[in-house]
Amino acid sequence: MADKTLGAxxxxxxxxxxxxxxxxxxxxxxxxxxxxxxxxxxxRTAFERIKFRPRTLVDVSGRNQEITLFGRKSPLxxxxxxxxxxxxxxYQGEIGLARAAAAAGIPFTVAINSMTAMETIxxxxxxxxxxQLYMWSDRALSHQIVARxxxxxxxxxxxxxxxxxxxxxxxxxxxGFEMPFRLNRRNVAGVLARPGWLFGVLLRYAVTSGIPRFExxxxxxxxxxxxxxxxxxxxxNDSLDWNDIRTLRKLWPGVLMVKGILHPQDAILAxxxxxxxxxxxxxxxxxxxxxxxxxxxxxxxxxxxxxRLTVMVDSGVRRGADVVKALALGAQAVLIGRxxxxxxxxxxxxxxxxxxxxxxxxxxRVMALIGACDVAALNRExxxxxxxxxxxxxxxxxxxxxxxxxxxxxx
Ligand SMILES: Cc1cc2nc3c(=O)[nH]c(=O)nc-3n(C[C@H](O)[C@H](O)[C@H](O)COP(=O)(O)O)c2cc1C
Numbered sequence: 001m002a003d004k005t006l007g008a009x010x011x012x013x014x015x016x017x018x019x020x021x022x023x024x025x026x027x028x029x030x031x032x033x034x035x036x037x038x039x040x041x042x043x044r045t046a047f048e049r050i051k052f053r054p055r056t057l058v059d060v061s062g063r064n065q066e067i068t069l070f071g072r073k074s075p076l077x078x079x080x081x082x083x084x085x086x087x088x089x090x091y092q093g094e095i096g097l098a099r100a101a102a103a104a105g106i107p108f109t110v111a112i113n114s115m116t117a118m119e120t121i122x123x124x125x126x127x128x129x130x131x132q133l134y135m136w137s138d139r140a141l142s143h144q145i146v147a148r149x150x151x152x153x154x155x156x157x158x159x160x161x162x163x164x165x166x167x168x169x170x171x172x173x174x175x176g177f178e179m180p181f182r183l184n185r186r187n188v189a190g191v192l193a194r195p196g197w198l199f200g201v202l203l204r205y206a207v208t209s210g211i212p213r214f215e216x217x218x219x220x221x222x223x224x225x226x227x228x229x230x231x232x233x234x235x236x237n238d239s240l241d242w243n244d245i246r247t248l249r250k251l252w253p254g255v256l257m258v259k260g261i262l263h264p265q266d267a268i269l270a271x272x273x274x275x276x277x278x279x280x281x282x283x284x285x286x287x288x289x290x291x292x293x294x295x296x297x298x299x300x301x302x303x304x305x306x307x308r309l310t311v312m313v314d315s316g317v318r319r320g321a322d323v324v325k326a327l328a329l330g331a332q333a334v335l336i337g338r339x340x341x342x343x344x345x346x347x348x349x350x351x352x353x354x355x356x357x358x359x360x361x362x363x364x365r366v367m368a369l370i371g372a373c374d375v376a377a378l379n380r381e382x383x384x385x386x387x388x389x390x391x392x393x394x395x396x397x398x399x400x401x402x403x404x405x406x407x408x409x410x411x
Contacts, residue, residue, distance in 0.1 A: 102127025320362025
């Protein structure tokens with residue numbers, strides 16, 4: 001019987017397997033951040049600064065990770081977030097990742113930029129499906145996509161709002177690896193150095209379905225990923241404002257979420273516009289480099305709008321301990337980005353399933369060790385925030401925790 005662990009005992013192991021399988025430019029596209037990668041590093045530091053205050057001699061024999069999200073039960077407090085990349089990491093990787101999520105009973109988010117049509121995923125990986133939208137300046141085209149997601153029966157629409165312009169990823173230029181992907185002088189050596197990926201992914205597409213395309217784009221702008229002519233002007237979205245969320249609220253009858261919130265006032269505006277939830281996110285450190293870690297600002301966002309919205313968080317989650325910390329701070333669920341992408345790159349559906357299993361097992365173990373039987377019982381009493389090593393700057397998380405404390409006292 002195949003080794004279900006794949007020899008990977010944590011997400012870092014899956015990342016290493018992904019690094020060995022993918023062309024350098026592709027791996028860096030998934031793995032790295034933007035500019036000086038301050039946000040990328042701080043996403044981890046912010047989690048690492050938070051410690052637990054474990055309780056002991058608590059009967060934790062009936063541990064349970066089940067949550068209720070938008071009125072439906074989910075066996076784990078995690079959601080596969082939108083990335084639109086899995087199909088380039090593994091042949092039909094999006095279907096594999098969606099199937100792994102469905103098998104675990106957790107929501108899977110189809111990104112508008114994914115290589116697989118939303119209808120195909122709904123058909124081949126039926127489960128709890130959410131759709132992520134980047135709005136374009138041509139609202140009518142965006143609204144066509146929303147209508148399509150509605151017709152395909154998607155439960156939820158996530159509108160990502162943290163990319164008014166494209167991110168500054170200098171390594172992408174150096175590696176010759178940007179979207180849309182095409183072979184060029186700068187990336188060809190990296191591709192040839194990974195024959196498993198070249199034959200198992202790129203050429204396999206070439207001889208079956210053809211070179212991957214943005215299958216969720218309207219036909220008039222759908223173009224081959226390798227083409228030189230993708231009309232970038234369609235991707236412009238620097239003219240969006242809250243009125244666009246109000247319009248989407250009218251068009252979309254299902255659950256509506258706004259992703260990329262880092263300011264409490266924006267969470268309040270999202271609620272005012274009729275959103276059901278927000279995802280506190282800095283895009284995994286891939287957009288604004290001096291953005292705070294979402295986990296640092298989560299408490300003040302909960303403070304501002306937690307009673308009106310379902311508040312979820314992502315960015316930097318690599319361990320079950322991070323999931324527990326986010327839930328203890330008050331998040332209702334945690335989105336996973338790179339962790340399941342590393343798994344998909346390592347071994348397709350089996351690798352994605354392994355990533356989810358690792359997070360589930362780690363979460364379970366941490367809950368037992370801190371004396372928490374049910375994720376619903378997690379609260380900040382389980383958390384301890386260490387002071388900064390130099391004792392000068394007070395960590396932002398500590399400030400954030402104080403704000404939760406104030407909130408708890410007030411309510
Ligand atoms: C390779 C890659 C592609 C992504 N593409 C999208 C996208 O198309 N839409 C979106 O809303 N977020 C996108 N994200 C951001 C993720 O949804 C999520 O916010 C982020 O990955 C969370 O951080 P983590 O990777 O540290 O878990 C992407 C992230 C990665 C790593």
